Amino acid sequence: MFDLDVRSRKPIYEQLVDKLKEMIINDVLQVDEKLPSVRVLAQQLTINPNTIQKAYRELETQGYIYSVKGKGSFVNQLVKTENSEELQKVKAQLEKLIAEAMFFGMTKDELQALINEIEDQGKRGDRDDRQ
Amino acid sequence: MFDLDVRSRKPIYEQLVDKLKEMIINDVLQVDEKLPSVRVLAQQLTINPNTIQKAYRELETQGYIYSVKGKGSFVNQLVKTENSEELQKVKAQLEKLIAEAMFFGMTKDELQALINEIEDQGKRGDRDDRQ
DNA sequence: TAACTGTATTAATATTAGTAATACAGTTAA
DNA sequence: TTAACTGTATTACTAATATTAATACAGTTA
Numbered sequence: 001m002f003d004l005d006v007r008s009r010k011p012i013y014e015q016l017v018d019k020l021k022e023m024i025i026n027d028v029l030q031v032d033e034k035l036p037s038v039r040v041l042a043q044q045l046t047i048n049p050n051t052i053q054k055a056y057r058e059l060e061t062q063g064y065i066y067s068v069k070g071k072g073s074f075v076n077q078l079v080k081t082e083n084s085e086e087l088q089k090v091k092a093q094l095e096k097l098i099a100e101a102m103f104f105g106m107t108k109d110e111l112q113a114l115i116n117e118i119e120d121q122g123k124r125g126d127r128d129d130r131q
Numbered sequence: 132m133f134d135l136d137v138r139s140r141k142p143i144y145e146q147l148v149d150k151l152k153e154m155i156i157n158d159v160l161q162v163d164e165k166l167p168s169v170r171v172l173a174q175q176l177t178i179n180p181n182t183i184q185k186a187y188r189e190l191e192t193q194g195y196i197y198s199v200k201g202k203g204s205f206v207n208q209l210v211k212t213e214n215s216e217e218l219q220k221v222k223a224q225l226e227k228l229i230a231e232a233m234f235f236g237m238t239k240d241e242l243q244a245l246i247n248e249i250e251d252q253g254k255r256g257d258r259d260d261r262q
Numbered sequence: 263t264a265a266c267t268g269t270a271t272t273a274a275t276a277t278t279a280g281t282a283a284t285a286c287a288g289t290t291a292a
Numbered sequence: 293t294t295a296a297c298t299g300t301a302t303t304a305c306t307a308a309t310a311t312t313a314a315t316a317c318a319g320t321t322a
Contacts, residue, residue, distance in 0.1 A: 074269075
């Protein structure tokens with residue numbers, strides 16, 4: 001299921017986060033599907049359960065999954081996280097970054113083009129979800 | 132000239148970078164104006180010259196100043212940094228961040244609004260400076 | 263209750279960040 | 293040329309943070 005590189009400069013939990021994000025975004029993992037428990041996955045990958053836990057918590061705070069004590073961790077319905085804390089954080093970052101980009105000569109049109117480009121990429125992956 | 136807090140959680144060199152950026156953006160320091168040498172400023176602030184050096188290098192890679200060995204460090208002409216490495220970096224960050232924002236439900240219109248807002252702030256600052 | 267689940271606390275360790283000591287090297291004016 | 297400026301590179305010490313792990317706590321379910 002996962003191919004981790006334990007001696008990569010990129011931390012294990014981060015590899016896990018990225019991998020799981022990717023699977024969620026690409027619908028490899030369906031909404032409300034149960035992820036492997038922290039202990040089971042830890043044993044499979046022969047790493048410490050707390051490392052899985054860290055990855056899962058990260059995914060939870062970013063809105064990708066939700067966890068229920070005693071039950072397990074499950075894929076979240078991403079569209080539902082409208083005004084999440086995560087979105088607020090992203091917005092704040094965006095403000096700074098856009099201001100900086102403009103300061104260094106990036107024009108409104110260039111920004112617009114960038115947004116359109118990204119929107120197109122998103123649609124390709126999204127299929128018939130919205131609009 | 133500077134009021135630093137040596138026991139702040141924010142590193143000294145970062146305080147310097149922020150302060151100098153601010154002065155450059157607000158035209159307190161004019162284009163091509165010479166900054167204090169690393170040693171002079173270090174003595175004034177009673178900190179290590181290498182700390183100043185780190186701040187200056189950071190400002191240089193970000194395009195705010197330029198340094199010439201044996202001569203000194205000078206305020207850069209910011210508009211001229213059209214396709215700088217820094218802008219490329221900012222663009223790359225923007226791409227990721229915009230994609231993430233959209234992923235979490237931020238719409239094109241909201242992004243547009245954000246850009247306009249920031250653009251307006253920029254213009255207001257320009258006018259104020261001219262007096 | 264037994265065997266699952268996630269979570270919190272704490273600590274050991276690895277890695278990175280911040281600062282400093284020192285030496286190298288270019289510029290300029292006497 | 294030399295003295296006194298300039299920035300820069302190397303190295304190392306220390307502080308702070310990140311990563312992982314050991315362990316105990318707590319909820320769920322059959």
